[in-house]
Amino acid sequence: MKIGILGGGQLARMIALAGYPLGLSFIVLDPDNHAGAAGLSHHLLGAYNNPELLAKLADEADVVTYEFENVPADVAQFLASRTTVYPPANALAVAQDRLLEKNFFNQLKIGTAPYAAIDSLQDLQQAMPEIGYPAILKSRRMGYDGKGQFVVQSANDLDAAWESMNGAAAIVEGFVNFQREVSIIAARRPSGDIVFYPLSENRHRGGILRVAECRDNDPAQQQAESHVRLLLEALDYVGVIALELFDVNGSLLANEFAPRVHNSGHWTIEGAETSQFENHLRAILDLPLGSTQPRGHAAMVNFIGGLASDAELLSLNHVHLHLYDKAPRKGRKVAHATVRSDNRAEFQHSLNALEQLAEQVDNS
Ligand code: AMP
16 A cells, blocks of 8 residues: 655654555655655655646555645645545644634634634734733744744733734634643544544643653543544544643643644654554554553653754663754754653653753754
């Protein structure tokens, strides 16, 4: 079987790495000559909306998936008219637009921060008495890793906040004073079977994920599972999904979901019986889903902007390095490392060492 992937970056690379033992082959479409999955696949080099290349992708692949959610609606439609595309286009449409996404959560009775649609400075001025300060103005589309966001501390910030959107449609959200951020990764296959991973507890800085740690038997697990189940069933979803949540005094508020494999689930490569990448493939091929059971204590640390020396990283016990074959650049994720151990103290020791190394080279 051949899997088509729109996008050939590190997520496609890790999907391909999980697929080889299952006898799968891959074809990716990516405009970057040096795409991370290029060496592991038949690489179609060109724009995501190139009709000839999209036709080739659809013709050659048995099923097409993607590694980013900002797939233009007409591209998703074109592919779906020619082949099987998972996750479904409606999940993309909702996940690409923060307003539709928040409305969808609320329809499903999944709590969120208070929010309002903002199309002008006047909308923002009118919304703020209800939303309250501080708040975050976010562009509705094309936002990731805190990009396209402005923290509004007081009424004095409103002009600058609206200007920073460059006229783009936005939403304003109340600032949530959460105790922690968590995400749940789940997979669903066409028959409706669902598996859930243990919660990831996530630490961000500057809107970018730095560390994700597996939380086995977390008290919020059941709540997170019931939230993500509602999403999966309402979307008739197929594939892996990630739902990001704020924990406020034990109550989980939804921030956003990603209709794809997710950075906060990278620890599953060594830290779970079946990785999120393999379960994504199993789901889109309608194969039995694998166990999500954690294998001891596990966490993932991102390397952003720079990398410690391989020798230094590989000399740490219980550490597994995943290089993305990307040139270091300010703010760019170039690698991650997983720490996994059955021994809590040893796990914590290696995690601390790894975090220190990542911080030393971080230039985001
Ligand atoms: P996002 O791009 O929406 O995932 O936001 C990136 C990060 O900014 C989140 O992981 C949070 O750390 C923070 N953030 C986003 N929205 C809010 C909010 N309404 N209240 C507090 N922090 C937020």
